[in-house]
Each structure stands twice: as C-alpha cells, then as structure tokens.
Amino acid sequence: MDFTQYYITAILLDKPFSSLLLPKEYAKMIQYVDCMVDTCSVVMVAQKYGEEDNNQAFKSIKEYVRKQKHNGTSEFYYMDSVDQQFIHDEYATNRQVRKWMDDAVKNALDSGNGGCELEEVARNIYSMDTVLLLMRSRIVVGQCSQDRAPIEHARNIAVMASQAHQWPVFIRAHLDIMNDRFYRNTDGSYAQAGRGTYLRELEVLDIPTQQLLLGSIFRGTDIPNKHYYGNLGRIGRAFTESAKAGEFEKQVKKMIKDKNLDPFNQCLFSMVYYSYCNWQSNAADRVAKLTDFKKDVTACPAYIRAVFRSEE
Template identity: 45%
Template structure:
C-alpha cells in the first residue's frame, strides 16, 4: 500500500506544485514566455518568413502509397481452408459468402514503412473506417513479406495466419488489393504548406541530444558535489520547518468508510443490461474456460480478493468517532496548505537569493561550479541544479543540460515531461535557439511525451498554447497544414502533428473562421490523396468537438455534414453530443 501511495504522490506532486500558475507560469503578456523572449522569437520568425519567400516552390511532395482493398478476418478451424482459397485467388465476395468472415470491409488503404525498435524494417497497410471510427492494420517484417509475396499487389491477397501458443486457436487476417498501392504528387498549395513547415521546423535538429548522451536518473552515488552545494544553499537560505502531513490519511479514511458502509446493492437483481458495469479484462492473462461468465464477476475471477492486515493508521481511525476523524482530516489538510504556501514563498525568492549568493559568497560559487562540473562528468542532473545554472553560470549551459536529460512520466497525471519541455522552450527562446524552441513548444501542444501509462482522464489539465505561436506572426494555417499532411519518404526528423491534439489547439485559435474554411477545402479537395483527406476529416471532427459552445459545434458540424456525400469515402460526420 505504501508503494501505491508513494507512486500516486509522485504523479500528483508536479501538478500540485504548479497550481499557483495553472499548468505553467503566465507572464504579464498573458503568455508562458516573457515579453523579452517573445520579442527575440518574433525577430527570428520575421527572418524565416523572408527566407521562405525565396524557396523553390516547384518541388512536389509525394503522398503515402495508396490503393483500395478488402480487409478480412476469420477465426476458428476453417482458417487453413480459407487460406488455401486465398492462395488460389478466390474473389473477396465469394470468400465472404463461403466462410461468413468475422470482419469484411471494403475501404481505401495506405502503405507505410518504418524501422522498429529492434532495427528491423517493417511494412504495413492501414484502412480507416470513418463510419465506425475504427481502423484495420496488417503488418510484416519487410524481409518476410518479400519472401512470401510478389509485387505488384493488384488482384492479390496478402495474409497473416497465426496459431496461438496459448490455446492453439487459429486466426487469419488478410487484405485483397483491388489495385497496387501508388504514391501521387501533392497539389502545389499543399506542397507549399509542407515547405513552410520545413522552413520553420529544422529537420536536422531534435529537442533531445543523442540518446547515448542522455543524463541518467538522478543518482546520489555521483552527486556528492551537488549534495554539498544544495545543503549549503539551504543553510544560507533556510526553509520554514514544514508541519506534519500524512499522505495516506485520506486514502485510508476512504477505505475505512467503504468498509463501514453497508452494501445495499448486493440483493438487487439486474433487470436490464444497462445496469451492468463492464470491466476491461486482459484476455491474454485469463483462461476463460475456467470462468463461468454468466455467474461470476470477471473482475473477481481475474483479480481474486486477498485479505490484507489493516495498517496502524486504519486501526487508529477505526477507534475514533466521526467527529474526531473529521478534525484529523481538517488539520492534515490545513498543514498541507500551510506547507504549500511556505514552499511557494521560498520558491518565489529563490532566484534572487541564488544570484545574490553567487555574486557575493565565494564558497557558494565554488560549490556550484563543482556541482556543475560533476554533473557534466557523470551525466547526472536534476531540475534544481539546472535552474540554478540558468540563473548564474548561464542559460545556454542549462539548456544543454536539460537537452541531455530525458524525463519519462510515471503516470498519466505526471506533468514532469511537460514541465521539462516548457523549461527547454523557455531557455531556447531566451538564447534564440529557434529550432529547439519550436520543436519543444510543438511537443507541448501535441502532448508528445513518454509516460509509463497515459490515461485520457489527465488530458483536460494540459493546454495547447496555440496563442503563443499566433503572437509570433507565424503563418499558423500553413504550419498546421504542413504538419498534418502525411508524405512518403519523409526525413527522419520530419515533424508530424497529432491529429487529436491539433484539433483541440485550433479550437482555441483566434482565427477559427479561416481554419474551418481551410480544413473543409482540404477534405473536399479532389486533387488531394484520399488518406490525407481522411486525416483532415478527423482533424475537423476534433476541432468541432473542442469548440467551447454547443451552438458553435452545431454550426461547424453542419458544414462538415453538408460535404459528406461528395467524399470518396463513407463517413458518419458530426453527431451532436448529448
């Protein structure tokens, strides 16, 4: 239990610490970057816009290779027979009638290739079903695909037959290609938008430095100099002694209240399916032949109850009256608010105190430089040291340290990766490293970070900060077009935006009228490839979903629904949220 509470505290702590600012500190200009930093960035954008005007606009980018096909899946003992029919060239409709396939869909498809984490070349095809908001994928190692199938793929089956090691069940997934996947040139205006994105986003740079140079997790074994420095800092700038706070108190009290509350639902029979709470079960870990799902709660079957010895805190609360428990909770919460207020005061004055000590205290300066050299030697750093380096030795040095330290979130509510990216963006802005600034800011806007787990319930607290880009005089519409469009053989560090997050960002834009018009034009552009038109359809839906008022959603949604009949794919369109 202590481990769970500690993990929860680690996830929540960064959010709690930033509550006084919202997610990030907002400056007097209403932005998360200071007026001085914005001024420097605007000067760079002006230069880049002038540079873009003399680009070679004759270059055309290629779409992802695309075709049409049938996607089929089948499970059970007839998979081998169906596989033989596919090898013999049986038509999709005939196969459907013969086997009553589990899945049968006729959809546009696009081909993609990439290198996976094992450095293996992969090839795959994806089909987007916009009616059911679903997708179908089929993927192979490139070498395996080339040994099994011969190109061109028109009028041929590509299939994957598998037998489960667990229960020997058979599964067949296949695509029948009605044509060979082919790339086409993007129209001039969309190629121009991609060029604009490439002009603004340097594909030779990355936010983080080389993986092998990344700082390891902060390890006390190689941070003795930092420990000495930080101890001296806290000696010279004392913190107020914190009041006792118990992180487990609220959780334990909830547990006790649940145990003391009678279960009034136990005798109530389910009279409709609407009253059943379905529990997601990891089917790879459960033998369903051992579970009678008609009579047993699957959650209990998968995770059987194990009794635990009550903690001392639980027993202590159990002996208290409700009034005494409430007094204890109130005192605990008051102590938390007190500690938070004192920490905020200490933090608000830290930069000034550090700079004064650095200028007047030789021992402080010596210890800091020792900690800095130690950090570089052993690739060990943390937020505290990097902040102090930025205030004293220099922001360029702090920026390099931050770019060498990769932060991975412990859970979906862990804001540390976003905070780290925003601090990189701030330092990059202050030191006029545009190429680092824009990538880092786009990562924040697209919420592109590594997390151990990432539940959607944490998304609401993360903002997109599109306003920060709008004030820099960037051609935002062309930038969004450029990072939305998917192209064939893109460079390794080409920036592709997240469709969902960009839709949310555009809903916060100051220029929504032009944004709606531009996206709808892309959806209906007959000279644009089908896959990119599908992506703009999803972008528009996400934009509509995030508009602040229902009336705005209704109007924008109606505009999308009015063009559905003219599209080369079927789509459900906007559906009002109840």
C-alpha cells in the same frame, strides 16, 4: 471445436496500388515546416534519466548552504532566491564552492543528474546557453496522467531557448507542448482536457500557424526523416483556440474535398476536422459543426464519410 466465433475479412481491391504526387501548394506546406522546424535540431541532447539526488557535488553545495545559512536545520529542503544569491557570491570568492558547482554542472551534463534546483542556481552563475544545455540533458517522465512535470520542463526549455536566441530549440519545444509529445508512465484520457495547446502564443509571434501545423499533418514517402509530424487530435483542438479558426475551417474543408489530394491525406485532414468539431467548448457549436460537415461530405467517398459515422 466451435468455429462460429471466428471469421475472415477479405478486402477486394478495385484497382492496383499507386502513388500520387502531392499538388504543389501542399508540397510547399511540407517545405515550410522543414524551414521553420530544423530537421537537424532536437530538444533533448541525450537520452538520460538521471536524478539530482545522485549528483554528489550538488548535494555538497546544499549541505554547505544548510550549515551556513540555515544553522544546520534538518528542515532545509529547497534553496530559495536568497540561498541562490549566496551561492552566486560564494562562487566568486570561495574556491571550494566554485569546484562543487562546476562539478555539479559537469555531472548533470554527462549523466543527466540535474534538476530544477540546480538549473535555478546555475542561472545566476553560468551563461543562458549552459543553463539551456542543462535542461536539455535530462528527460522528465510523468509519473501519472495528472503529472505536469514534463510540460513544465518543456515550457522552461522553450522560455530559456527564446532568451538564448536558439530558435530551433524554442520552436520544437513549443510544438512538443502543443502536440503533448511527452513520456508518461500512465496516460488516462480523462486528463487530456486539462492540457492546453498554447497555439495563441505562437500566433502572437506572427508565426503562420495554419501553414505550419497543417503542413505537419501530411504523410508521404519522400519527406525528410526528421520532419516534424503533428498530432491530429491536438492540432484539431488547437484551432478551436485560434483567432483564425474560420480560415482553418475553410482551408481544411477544401483539402478534404480536393480530388487532387490522395485518399490517405484526405482521411488525415478529415480526422483533424473531426477533432476540431469535438473540441468545441460550446456543445451547440459542436453539434452544429458536425451536422453541417456531414452534409458537406455527402458526395465524398465512403472513406471520408466513415470518419463521421460514429456521430450517426
């Protein structure tokens, strides 16, 4: 047997493993994330992969609309605003329609057999809290890299949560969109450029996004279990769209070179900045920022310089 294709990598530790205490200013950033993003909150209330087609009560409603409003045509597929108003009116006076609708909502909440169409009809009949719960009771999985259904579903949840004054749900749903935290059967990198981060929407709300997003990057041993962690690549990209990109650059560069910050977190922020440089919309800006920063980190440890090695 030819053993020349095998090798062993040995790592020599020049000092024992140790834990470092995060400086107070960084610990406060982690705390801020937990204040803004409730560690007890979730976006989805149940892990259910139901189908609206399996909701028999809602199918009965659609069949009723097809016969009453569309002369029984076989080409009726989706209820428009006129049909939705018809169901709203019928719900107030027709006991059978009321039962179908209530059963449809219950089935969606219990089994995840909901969908956009049911939610749109429910908006005219039930409270915002109930409609929001319907949305949060079904998981949308992207069928391919280009499928925007998971993003649209999270956006609808965020909008409804804002209207229902449910801040914990709103901020988590919005951050999930920003961090692209969704289920997909396939996810090719070619499609990622088309998924916006929507950071500016949070800035318009006067949310201190820099403190919030950078605080979600830190890693440590005693951070709460439900702490919200951000995606390094997406956060770097998000700040290319920020109105305060200059402040972001200044703060992250300072953190990377801060000798009081542990090496692991220094590396994480190096990767965030690397992403920020690579997502510059202008190619000249991209090259300039990478070149300038490589000069800045010349005196930094090798583990930080290694982040930019691929650019050499």
